[in-house]
Amino acid sequence: MTAAGWCVLLFDSVSQVLLAEKVLKQAALGHKVIPVPRQISSDCGVCIRFDPAERDRVVEALAGKVEVREICFV
Amino acid sequence: MSRTVYLDNAATSWPKPEVMMKAMCAFSSSVGANPGRSGHTLSIEAARIILAARETVAALFAIPNPLRVAFTRNATEALNIAIHGLLGEGGHVVTSSMEHNSVMRPLRALEGRGLRVDAAPCSATGELDPRDLLPLLRPETKAVVITHASNVTGTLMPIGEIGAACRERGIALCVDASQTAGTVPIDVEAMRVDLLAFTGHKALLGPQGTGGLYLREGLEHKVAALMQGGTGSASEFEVQPGFMPDKYEAGTPNTIGIAGLGASAGFILERGVEAVREYETGLVARLLAGLSSIPGVSVHGVADASRRSAVVSFTLKGVSPSDAVLSLDANYGIMARPGLHCAPSAHRTIGTFPEGTLRFSPGFFTTPEDIDHAVEAVARIAQGKRR
Incomplete structure (x- = not known):
């Protein structure tokens, strides 16, 4: 974890979260599936947390594979 | 004996294959949670099992994006979503004279509310000559709903030819694959299938209470959902999400059944x-x-x-x-x-x-x-x- 906190990837559905999880696993990029933090949304769903330092690599890995709704800092 | x-x-x-029982036991004994609803380890694991089943089933039908498959209780529910969702507001539909009641009853129910239904005649051996179906297609025809193979005679229908004709005319082709999914090769793109209804408990060798509906890209905007409810997504809104597969998967799914279906479909895919x-x-x-x-x-x-x-x-x-x-x-x-x-x-x-x-x-x-x-x-x- 960096001083800036975490980045969070938001998706429309749980299925997309898990597709993204597979992509990040294959790309060997550190991440964790967590419940969506309350400060972002009241959605009862899940999202993916990762180190902001990896942001470019995460975005690149997911491009064209899974549609990301939003990337937030928490 | x-x-x-x-x-x-x-x-x-x-x-059923041994792997189906093992997958269902494993879900019950070590996962058990509601898929993707809660964000804890077991809930996410349950959602992973469902995604894996979706991927396996999609691979069997050459569907490139597994999220185009919505799981249902059986082929009947999938056909009801397709038929009521596409044709609920009336119009014209073409079917064949060899259909199961899972196609005919939803069509007849809608006929009472203004849908016009034409059934292409088949021969005494159950065969459909596409030349008997094509003249029934009109400019206002919304869909062709037809079985891939008759459950009475096994006769295979010329889906590829019908699919090409439908695609040319912008008519949706909905195929009932109850008798063929898992035992007759299906390629939704090559056959020009827009909606594919399948069941898990027949040739896919899965448990009863499982099935699904494939919708071609974009069709979710034309096919209304039969049910609304919780999906674990877009929870801040009180309207049903419009994206696949959540639109058609309201409520807690049959995760133990889908775990079994995924294992059985994998058994078929392997062979x-x-x-x-x-x-x-x-x-x-x-x-x-x-x-x-x-x-x-x-x-x-x-x-x-x-x-x-x-x-x-x-x-x-x-x-x-x-x-x-x-x-x-x-x-x-x-x-x-x-x-x-x-x-x-x-x-x-x-x-x-x-x-x-x-x-x-x-x-x-x-x-x-x-x-x-x-x-x-x-x-x-x-x-x-x-x-």
Whole structure:
């Protein structure tokens, strides 16, 4: 974890979260599936947390594979 | 020890592969949670199991994006979503005269509310000549809803030709793959299928209570959902999400069933649908040859095993299908199905309404010896012997 906190990837559905999880696993990029933090949304769903330092690599890995709704800092 | 020969795989396949039981036990004993609803380890693991099943099923039908598959209870629910969702506001639809009630009943229900239904006539062997269907397509036709193979005669429908004609005209093609998913190769793009309804408990060798609907990219905007409810997504809104697959998956799914379906579909995928098809076609050819040689037996449908799914309907002179099935069960341990098989129109087409037929449907675990045992039993019943 960096001083800036975490980045969070938001998706429309749980299925997309898990597709993204597979992509990040294959790309060997550190991440964790967590419940969506309350400060972002009241959605009862899940999202993916990762180190902001990896942001470019995460975005690149997911491009064209899974549609990301939003990337937030928490 | 009495022998059991199960020849009712067109109703539900049995036995099931060991991997299905293992996957269902593993879900129950070590996962158990509600998929993706809560964000904890077990909930996410349950959602992973469902995604893996979606990917396996998508691979079987050459669907590039697994999220295009929505899971349902069975093919009937999938067909109801497709038919009510596409045609609920009326219009014109074309079907065939060989359909199961899972297609005909939703269509007839909507007919009472203004839908116009045309059924293309099929031959006495259950075959559809595309030239009998194409003239029924009109500028206002919204969809063609048709079976891939008849559950009565096994006759395969010319889906590729119908699909090309529909795509040209911008008509949605909805295929009922209840009898073929897992046993006849299906490629939704090559066959130009827009909606594919399948069940998990037949040739996919999965548990009852599982099935699904594939919708081609963009069709979710044209097909209304039958039910609304919780999806674990877009929870801040009180309207149903419009994206796949959540739009059609309201409420807690049958995760234990889907775990089993994923394992069974993987079992088929590993062996290859082509290999399954070749094996079952051999069984059907053996069954057709055996039954056709018995005096007093009339076999319905096309004579060529390669042009039918693993279903053989026949009638016995002087013995009703129900009496024959009773004797096959009691005296020979053979499980078969008599009657109309929920498809009255198909029986009218082949001339066996209202008595129906006797149906043998072998499956992946049926052996050539099972077929020979069944043929011998029918021969004895035809001769008027009890055993």
